[in-house]
Every structure is written in C-alpha cells, then in structure tokens.
Amino acid sequence: MHALGENRLPLRKSCMEGTRTAILQEIENKIKNVDGPNMIWIKGSPDVGKSALAASISNQLEAQKRHVIAFRFNCTQFTTITTNALWRAVACDLARLFPPLQEHLV
Numbered sequence: 001m002h003a004l005g006e007n008r009l010p011l012r013k014s015c016m017e018g019t020r021t022a023i024l025q026e027i028e029n030k031i032k033n034v035d036g037p038n039m040i041w042i043k044g045s046p047d048v049g050k051s052a053l054a055a056s057i058s059n060q061l062e063a064q065k066r067h068v069i070a071f072r073f074n075c076t077q078f079t080t081i082t083t084n085a086l087w088r089a090v091a092c093d094l095a096r097l098f099p100p101l102q103e104h105l106v
Contacts, residue, residue, distance in 0.1 A: 012051035012072070014059055020049060027057055046075075069093040 015024065030036050040057075042050045054070055061068045071086045095102040 012055055014056040015049065015052045020053060020056070023053060024056060027053070028060070031057075031061070067097050 027040060030040060042054055044050050051072055054072065058068045058070045069090055071089050073081050073086075091105045095105050
C-alpha cells in the first residue's frame, strides 16, 4: 500500500499568521457544513498561495484530530505527479485511515 502514494509531494509552509483570513474562514465554513462538499479543490495561478492555504487547513484539521488527505501537484514533475497519482494517494490514505476499506480499494 505504501508504494501507491510514495510519489506524493509534501505540503509547503502554512500561511503567515494573520494573512488570508477571509479565504481560510470561507474554507473552514465549508468544512463545518455537514451538507457541503466532502472535498475541497484549491486551484489558481502559480505562486498565489494554494499550497500555503492547503497546509494551513491541513494543519488546522490535524490539530482537531480530523482525518486529512492532502496532495500537491507540481508542473516540474508532470510525469509522476499526475491525477492517477492523486487517486492512488487518496486510496492509500483511505486504506490506512479505515483498514476495512483495504480489500475494496486494492
């Protein structure tokens, strides 16, 4: 199972304290909405802070003991960091978080 997600890039540093508060609050509100989406896709132009947002949200959720699956694309590694790698990483993390799912995901 580990090999499926091993190409995953680590998240970058979180947002600086006191920055991006409006968008972080908007994402937090979406997360708290039980009828809302169960996935948040952060997209935008290069270097606008997507990775910092993802790291901030991931750290916040992990501090709350919530399950987090994060994946970062990188245009310089387009042959290995692909959408297929994303779904392999999601399946791997789900299997680790919820062992009964393993036989259905492999």
